[in-house]
Amino acid sequence: MSSAHHIVILGGGAGGLELATRLGDRLGRHGRAAVTLVDRSPTHLWKPLLHEVAAGSLDRHANELDYLAQARWHHFTFAQGALEGLDRWKREVALAPVLDEAGAEVIPRRGIRYDTLVIAIGSESNSFNVPGVTEHAFLLDSPDQADRLHRRVVSACLRANYRAGDGHDGRLDVVIVGGGATGVELAAELHNTTRVLAGYGLQNIDPDRYVRLTLLNADARILAALPERISEATMDVLRSLGVDVRNSAHVVEVTPGAVRTKAGDTFPAAITVWAAGIRCAEVLRNLADLETNRLNQLLVTGTLQTTRDPDVFAIGDCAACPWPGHATPVPPRAQAAHQQASHLVRTMERRLRGEALSPFRYRDFGSLVSLGEYSTVGTLMGFVSGKSMRVEGWFARLMYISLYKMHLLALHGFVGVALDTLSRALKRSTEPQVKLH
Numbered sequence: 001m002s003s004a005h006h007i008v009i010l011g012g013g014a015g016g017l018e019l020a021t022r023l024g025d026r027l028g029r030h031g032r033a034a035v036t037l038v039d040r041s042p043t044h045l046w047k048p049l050l051h052e053v054a055a056g057s058l059d060r061h062a063n064e065l066d067y068l069a070q071a072r073w074h075h076f077t078f079a080q081g082a083l084e085g086l087d088r089w090k091r092e093v094a095l096a097p098v099l100d101e102a103g104a105e106v107i108p109r110r111g112i113r114y115d116t117l118v119i120a121i122g123s124e125s126n127s128f129n130v131p132g133v134t135e136h137a138f139l140l141d142s143p144d145q146a147d148r149l150h151r152r153v154v155s156a157c158l159r160a161n162y163r164a165g166d167g168h169d170g171r172l173d174v175v176i177v178g179g180g181a182t183g184v185e186l187a188a189e190l191h192n193t194t195r196v197l198a199g200y201g202l203q204n205i206d207p208d209r210y211v212r213l214t215l216l217n218a219d220a221r222i223l224a225a226l227p228e229r230i231s232e233a234t235m236d237v238l239r240s241l242g243v244d245v246r247n248s249a250h251v252v253e254v255t256p257g258a259v260r261t262k263a264g265d266t267f268p269a270a271i272t273v274w275a276a277g278i279r280c281a282e283v284l285r286n287l288a289d290l291e292t293n294r295l296n297q298l299l300v301t302g303t304l305q306t307t308r309d310p311d312v313f314a315i316g317d318c319a320a321c322p323w324p325g326h327a328t329p330v331p332p333r334a335q336a337a338h339q340q341a342s343h344l345v346r347t348m349e350r351r352l353r354g355e356a357l358s359p360f361r362y363r364d365f366g367s368l369v370s371l372g373e374y375s376t377v378g379t380l381m382g383f384v385s386g387k388s389m390r391v392e393g394w395f396a397r398l399m400y401i402s403l404y405k406m407h408l409l410a411l412h413g414f415v416g417v418a419l420d421t422l423s424r425a426l427k428r429s430t431e432p433q434v435k436l437h
Contacts, residue, residue, distance in 0.1 A: 005033045008114035012039035015316040015337030016120035018410040024076035035076035053146035055189030086288040123317035126279040132254035137274040173268040178275035179217025188371035216249040302359035315340035368400040
């Protein structure tokens, strides 16, 4: 290991990978610091795309990035493994062993020393201890989970088509639990997927009659974190698609074939998707005595340093970052992780020079919700007035796509993103609208 200052980044999500890439280019390339990125997976996929992978409207393999290749191109080191523990006094993170699909050990348990540690391991679904969620519901925390859901949807549509042709009731019931952005976007994408699949030869099922999408939402309205007018506009689109939205529906049990609510209602479900909330991994709770909240988020100061150790930083969903003027922390969004990564690039340079660190300032650029082929709605913040304005249609869709392009720009630069965009546009013209397997 180099004698240079060693920066270890745990988590290769939106914030962690952007940070490793930019620090590698600025510091690792010139030997000013050694940068190591750690992730449990060998590849990266932007998490806001998972609902599209689940619906089949996006091919994960065509959009994944290999960490080893990115490390080679941008002068940092990649180490695969899941966070298992932290020794702050030895300044060493413990990584769990890496196993293959058969359970055989590929990489043994090991430790990595650091001078500066950045924790960016993101979040995962929060089951709220509802019985049956872990056993019977699909989650959307990883590309593998999204892939499994997609295969189940295709298989269920094929089965429903066969049963309808054989004279049976071929109805397919899909229940999505959670009225946030993930649940709403997935409902619209699955609606489109079932119609595309019907167009590719499933002639025995009429999607409008045989596919029933139900969205169960515990809040009084969907998209509760966004302005009410956005919620209402989204409701109008979902109603036009025939999605049955039930607000104030508190789920108390998930079974192999149904979802039950506190009010006593039972909803048949051949497929149940849980998108009801997030929390951070249990490994963060009491991790080396670092301070956390009830969601296992690490509490950080205005400089993104954890409250009990100035050598340990946290960004993204796993960080409870103060938001001056607001009663809640910085929201767990991709734009927040992107801004925090950009801030930490400057912070690390100041840290190496021995200068005082400047506080992080989050700027809310608004929120957008993509309803697939049907619509995109949301709010954008005015650059001058600071007031939000409603946007929808093609302009909102363009802004939504630009969020992903900003992520790609941080990873590949303008030329790389331009060439990638052109190649994908050409390839998409010769492919089906959704994955058929």
